[in-house]
Amino acid sequence: MSLDHYVTLGRSGLRVSPFCLGAMTFGEDLGWGSSVSESQKIIDRFIELGGNFIDTANFYTKSHSEKILGDHIGRHPARRDRLVLATKFSGNLYPGDPNGGGSGRKSILAACDNSLRRLQTDYIDLYWLHNWDVHTPIEETMAALEDLVRAGKVRYIGVSDTPAWKVAQANMLAQFRGWSAFIGLQIEYSLLERSVEQELVPLALEFGIGITPWSPLKSGALSGKYTRTSTEKPGRGAFVEPFLNEKTFTLVDTLQEIARAHETTVARVALAWVQGRPGVTSTIIGARLVSQLEDNVKALEVKLTSDDLARLDALTRPTFGFPQSMQPYFPAIHNGGTRVNGVQAPPSPFILQKGEKPY
Template identity: 60%
Template structure:
């Protein structure tokens, strides 16, 4: 696979690379991250290889991330229209102003205008609702997003970190009203975070949203730098240093398997972990962040990793998630229904009867 193996995002004709360049680490305003010079070099490396999807947000490094991207576009020959630039609204950039954050019409328009100015562009390709705002009616949010799309300042809209029921409600409202619908869903997904497989991933598949996972290496835990042998030693990270004393034996078991597969495939644990996420059903483009060129190159190795059925199964068994109700109930209920039906001969009922004893394990 290459960065030029583009995929369409959800129910749209928008084509994006299988790996998106995440820019939360662009700028040192949070006390960690890449200098503007390094960040610009990372963009150049990614785009030179054919990558076209750059993901940012108004709040990343206090707006500096967007400024770095805008300055890069201004000083290079890179054609703006060749890129898919995404940004997000929701986070409040002005503490003390109750209307500067959230998903209200006022907040959306203000956030959009500020992001356009920092990015030095006339439009944003995908404008993402960064998180669920329980204080704003979803009708107001979708109406405002319809207006900014119609204005030409936004091409498509997406949603991130929002309950499945609220996303479904938004999609139905837009379909009924004839407004633009969300085409993508951003959410945390990794070998250490698979609970989205219960509700969010099936919802995305049913409603036609392309999935863009973030934190596929679980804040670096799956990068390969944390091992049993260096347990207790300080490791560099986005917050300076981190002791891996907190990692459980179960987590180390996953890391061990990543090292086994990495050795067998002459790759890295990070690349294996990323390849697993990239291969999941419904995933369109996986967001990878990098503070250094070495980290970016390591992440790009995932494009050349091929996991066979046995490889995937070994990781699946180690990381099977505990899903919330009603997923276990429905899954177990279906098994008991099938067993009960097999015990009943010569019955023409479409739905087999459940025998009392078959319900013991269900309830």
């Protein structure tokens, strides 16, 4: 597979590349990230390789990320129109202003206009709710987003870092009222973050929402740079250091073995695992250098075997709480010892014997 093997995002007709270029590192305003010049080179190389999906947010690098994209892409309509440009709202850039962020109508409309100005475009292809605002009714948020879609400022909407029950509420509300619904679900997902498989992944599969994972390398912990014997100091240490422990090193050991068998790298194996998960449409990859981008894109060439997947699953399989913890018992209760959809249900201790009748 290559970057120009496009896929539709969720239950929509929006075609995106299987990897999405994350622009959170565009700009050095926070003391780390890519220079303007390097960011432009990364954008150009991503497009050259066939990528068409770029993701940013209104407050990434103090909004400089959006401006870099606007200066390099937005002001050139022929280039801009060939790309799927996504940004997010919710982040507050204005100290002391309670309406400067969040998901209320006043904030959303202002954030959208400001993003359009910085991106130097008159429409956003995919507008993400960045994270759930507990102070705003979801009806207000969805109504404001529908107004933006009807005004032509936004083409599609997505949701990020929000509980499954709230996403379900939002999309059912939209369906009943004839509004635009979320077509994308942006969540943290990696071999070290699989808790999303309890509620959010099943939600996406049921509603036909395309998953776009962020931090598939767990902030670099699965990049292959950090091992038990590594002396390299982690960049953005606060994000990485909590995960440099025995569990991670054991996983990296296995990733190294799999990488050697496939003549590839640890990072590519970890990315290939995420991209192959059920419901995943386009994985967000970030890069500070063009060389990092080129290296990570090669993960699309990695084909993991069933044995590879089983080894990784044995090390990282999450333990779910109620009601998923009851799941092994349900086939016996539901199917009465019969075979359904090719799966043989065990006999239930509660099942009636032949000749018995229920009370």
